[in-house]
Amino acid sequence: MNICFAPCPVVFDLDGTLIDSVPDIHACVNAVLRLHGVAPLTLDQVRGFVGGGVDLLWRRVIGTTGLPAEAHRDLVASFMTRYHDATGLTRLYPNVTEALGILADRGYPLGLCTNKPLGPTRAILDHFGIAHLFGMVIGGDSLPQRKPDPAPLRAAFAGLGADPLKPRGVYVGDSEFDEECASNTGVPFLLFTHGYRKTPVEQMAHHGTFDDFAHLPLLVEETSAVG
Numbered sequence: 013m014n015i016c017f018a019p020c021p022v023v024f025d026l027d028g029t030l031i032d033s034v035p036d037i038h039a040c041v042n043a044v045l046r047l048h049g050v051a052p053l054t055l056d057q058v059r060g061f062v063g064g065g066v067d068l069l070w071r072r073v074i075g076t077t078g079l080p081a082e083a084h085r086d087l088v089a090s091f092m093t094r095y096h097d098a099t100g101l102t103r104l105y106p107n108v109t110e111a112l113g114i115l116a117d118r119g120y121p122l123g124l125c126t127n128k129p130l131g132p133t134r135a136i137l138d139h140f141g142i143a144h145l146f147g148m149v150i151g152g153d154s155l156p157q158r159k160p161d162p163a164p165l166r167a168a169f170a171g172l173g174a175d176p177l178k179p180r181g182v183y184v185g186d187s188e189f190d191e192e193c194a195s196n197t198g199v200p201f202l203l204f205t206h207g208y209r210k211t212p213v214e215q216m217a218h219h220g221t222f223d224d225f226a227h228l229p230l231l232v233e234e235t236s237a238v239g
């Protein structure tokens with residue numbers, strides 16, 4: 013059971029959930045590929061590589077382009093010098109700011125748990141003026157483990173005052189990584205259907221879906237009341 017008598021913590025994924033970040037990631041990946049004389053990847057290819065963090069992104073880029081595996085570390089470093097504050101092509105999904113504001117006003121402690129490194133995560137939250145809404149932010153480099161390991165999500169809930177081993181709350185995300193992480197952590201999962209998932213919605217385990225953040229506050233209320 014996951015019943016909360018006070019508003020329980022709500023933790024969000026970032027890429028594909030609050031923001032569409034793929035255009036900036038795509039531009040920075042292709043800028044690095046250009047330096048190595050490699051043909052650019054498409055937006056769809058790069059979208060398919062996002063979700064597991066920067067190391068996995070570049071393992072997938074290497075697998076597709078035939079760049080040498082030994083170059084991985086340098087490619088990631090070169091990407092990060094470009095991506096650490098790249099926000100120009102990134103967009104918040106519609107009604108995100110309003111939904112976060114409503115949940116915060118209703119007393120829900122809000123957190124963020126992303127596989128994106130903390131540097132660009134903070135740059136994006138600042139850029140969109142939503143950083144102050146999150147009481148805890150866990151990035152892909154905050155801990156040795158990354159989603160779908162439960163450790164980062166547990167740390168996010170713990171930072172919001174929940175019991176890290178049996179957290180009460182809700183995780184909101186868009187991908188298979190998020191689905192598995194919520195299940196590993198033992199919290200209900202709310203699935204945003206416009207994100208980067210590859211699996212059909214009907215094959216994903218979730219406690220509710222939404223395609224517009226205008227519907228999220230009610231869904232959170234219902235999910236945390238039912239458990």
Ligand SMILES: O=C(O)COP(=O)(O)O
Binds near residue numbers: 025027127128159
């Ligand atoms: O950087 C990534 O690959 C994914 O980040 P996310 O956990 O916010 O979806």
